[in-house]
Amino acid sequence: MSSPANAKNEPRWTRRKEARPEEITAAALELFVERGFAATRLEDVAARAGVSKGTVYLYFANKEDLFKAVVREGLVSPIAEMKGFVAQFPGSTFELLRMLVLGWWERVGATRTCGMPRLLLGEAGNFPELVRFYLAEVVEPGHAVIMAIVKRGIARGEFRKVNPEDAALLIAAPLLQLMLWRTALEPQSKHKLDPAQYLEAHLDMLRHGLSAKPE
16 A cells, blocks of 8 residues: 555556546636637646546536636635625624635635636636626626625615625725736736735725724
């Protein structure tokens, strides 16, 4: 029997006969972010996951189906969790907003999923159906969650009366900008952003801008 140390050096396909769907989606995410949707082939995903192309087809009908599974796993699931969290959070609304922003970074921004917005922007002209899917399952639900938080703050007298829809866009925009900067611009720039510092600055401006009782 191979020792644990030797097992680490063995190819994936020698350690397990069947791969779980999650391992295929993880490999797909890596390749989609590295190469884009158009340039990623299912045989490349299979090779990265250490399985045959036929195994990929056991779980996913085609590349579009696989892409949607990647998005649902990395982005839709965290949004659904946050929606449930908002409904039962007992603390202040700004504490809730802070948890949303920092939780977004931990679950999405600090992971490979961070590259998905750049991918969508790059592929939008050639694959509009994927953009429509992304809008319906990620952007619109995410926007609704942030709007619910803003409305909660206004109803509780914690936030001043602002347009919740506009406020939600303004809350989300710097997060999207950070993702695009980290994945598309920073690699070619001399300027390096500290995500923690950036997010704290964003939260500080939100606290002052939304507060019903400005300091």
